Amino acid sequence: MAALVLGPLLRHVDETSATVWVETDEPCEVTVLGCTTKTFHVAGHHYALVIIEGLQPASTTPYEVHLDGTRMWPETSSPYPPSRIRTLGHGNAISLVFGSCRYARPATAGADRDLPPDALDTYATRMARDPESNWPDALLLLGDQVYADETTPHTQEYLRHRRDLEQPPYAEVADFEEYTHLYLESWTDPDVRWLLSTIPTSMIFDDHDVRDDWNTSHIWREQMQATDWWQERIEGALMSYWVYQQLGNLAPADLATDDLFAAVCAAENGEPLLREFARHADAEADGAKGTRWSYRRDFGRVRLLVIDTRCGRILADNHRSMVSDNEFDWIEEQTRADIDHLLIGSSLPWLMAHALHDIEAWNEHMCTKHDGHLLGRLAEKLRQGADMEHWSSFGESFRRLARLLAAVGSAERSPATICVLSGDVHHAYVAEARYPDPPDSKIYQLTCSPVHNEVPGFMKIGFRLGWSRAARAITARWTRLFRVPPAGFEWVKLDGPYFDNQLATLTLEGRSASVRLERTEVGPDGPRLCRASEVVLTDG
Known part of the structure; x- marks a missing residue:
């Protein structure tokens, strides 16, 4: 059987x-x-x-x-409620x-x-x-x-x-x-x-x-x-x-x-x-990959666009991008819709702590400028040793995504929010993008990680310093000194960082949006979730 x-x-x-x-x-x-x-x-x-x-x-x-x-x-004598399918609409x-x-x-x-x-x-x-009325629509x-x-x-x-x-x-x-x-x-x-x-x-x-x-x-x-x-x-x-x-x-x-x-x-x-x-x-051949892992899901007037930021990278022939040009064209096409909220799922954060962003951007600049020479080899060792592999270390792709989100947010029927949902970095935070010419949409980075792992103490110190004004002042001067291409816009941290095992819940109703972060702790009756923060992204 x-x-x-x-x-x-x-x-x-x-x-x-x-x-x-x-x-x-x-x-x-x-x-x-x-x-x-x-x-x-x-x-x-x-x-x-x-x-x-x-x-x-x-x-x-x-x-x-x-x-x-x-x-x-369900299994015999299951202690859980029945598994069920709740459709949208x-x-x-x-x-x-x-x-x-x-x-x-x-x-x-x-x-x-x-x-x-x-x-x-x-x-x-x-x-x-x-x-059941409290259960989420999706994970x-x-x-x-x-x-x-x-x-x-x-x-x-x-x-x-x-x-x-x-x-x-x-x-x-x-x-x-x-x-x-x-x-x-x-x-x-x-x-x-x-x-x-x-x-x-x-x-x-x-x-x-x-x-x-x-x-x-x-x-x-x-x-x-x-x-x-x-x-x-x-x-x-x-x-x-x-x-x-x-x-x-x-x-x-x-x-x-x-x-x-x-x-x-x-x-x-x-x-x-x-x-x-x-x-x-x-x-990898001719600047493209053999398949597209990125995909799209719609939840009524909410669109979720999940981007492959790992397998789809283009790295050969002196070209470096997070995804191929063909895949980026597909991504741009998927953002053209009459929706209330656009969600971009990216395993890697788009917006990171400012100092960490600057260091990764500088490192990519050094790897490229000094490729084949001692400085380039040292920069490559640093890149691999310090995990400098996020959007900030793919400068052209970082700026292209920034331009795309600004354009979507400035369109005639722009969504109320554009949220980049990410993990990877073993802490949680909320950041908001601030453009010189502000789009109509609010644009956010929402990062939540890990679900079940840990953050070493030295990394907590590094992440906290990365968001500090003092560290930003130093790394900003450093990138200007080496003529690293600028991001072209600013971002500010609204909440965090939090260093726990945690999950985030994004709630979207009409053109309103909020995000709640819950972390685990051990209570009198065992593990439980407690609210760490809640941020209103837009009130509609």
Whole structure:
């Protein structure tokens, strides 16, 4: 009898349709709300993405998962409320929870890492007690859903039974099979498993989903490609990302025209197809990448545009950009809409602490100007050693995005707010962009990280100093001295920084918007969330 290995995960939901993802232990038929699909096979693993259509707008429908006609979800004697699909079109406020950087699950993180409570796990526990009217409309996970380069003791024991950990890549994951273990480790947390079955979830990768500093520079890529283990690693990373994360980001209409999805579903074993796809996706030719991971979701008059800021980078042939020109053209096209709010999902913050921004911009300038010389090599070592890889270290892309957001915010029917939602940097803050010619839209950087990790003390000091006026005065003079191209506008920090395990909730009603930050703490009855701050972005 077939059984669930992972899932169900409720992924894309709109006014009349939804998708539900599962992994099973053998081939079978998967049925949800009368919609049935066969599993597809990849390298010994079996998956299904059930497309459910014909739902009513503004409806709430509990669902079960049946494998070959036998109910497998919800589990017998489940203590949680029923998993359900709530479609859009309700006309109420849109509530979007977001965060990033979740290191494994609490049960396997290891006693040697005394991490604060897991914010996603704690949120799920509270949500199960709350009335359904308090549940959010969507969850956005902005990277590092798994840590391929920082494995837990639990994962290392699994790896030790597969291969010699004294040989590269040592205790990091090596291939697709080992990636499947990472997802199994992270997504079988009972509270989080129920949460993901109930709240529509969108995702995008960041570096630790593959490896720290992934695609920092062309030199970094060359260093990785020179090893005898990297190719298998990057293929496994992108194959597993497509299966476990990317498929669920797509709407049914997109899936219907996706040739790869159709081919993998029809194949006896989709591994060769996905392996070739992964090689193509990682490759860089003529200033473009082989695939586009960026995607769009609409929540009524709210548009979410999620940008791939890792795999899509262009780094070769003396050209450096966060995404290719073709992909940036696509991004610009998606911003042209009559909407109340535009959300840009970027795993990496666009606006950072001023001093840190200046240092990264200076570093890119030095790497480029002195490429091939001693100063350039030293600057490259600094770039890799200090993780100088954010939008500020891709100056042309940083300024192009700034111009785009200003143009959208100055259009005839501009949105009330434009918010860049990010994670990565293991702290939370709210910053507002201030242009010389102010657009009509309010433009913000909303950063929330981590969900389940930690921030070393020296990094807390660095981030606090980075926002200080004294540090800004020094680095501003430094960048002028070296003639680093200026940003062309200013930004101010409105709230933060906060250094906790945390989640943010963005609430959008009409043309009003606010963001609430909640952090974890240990109370008398165990882990709980408490409000750290709330910022009104616009009152409409």
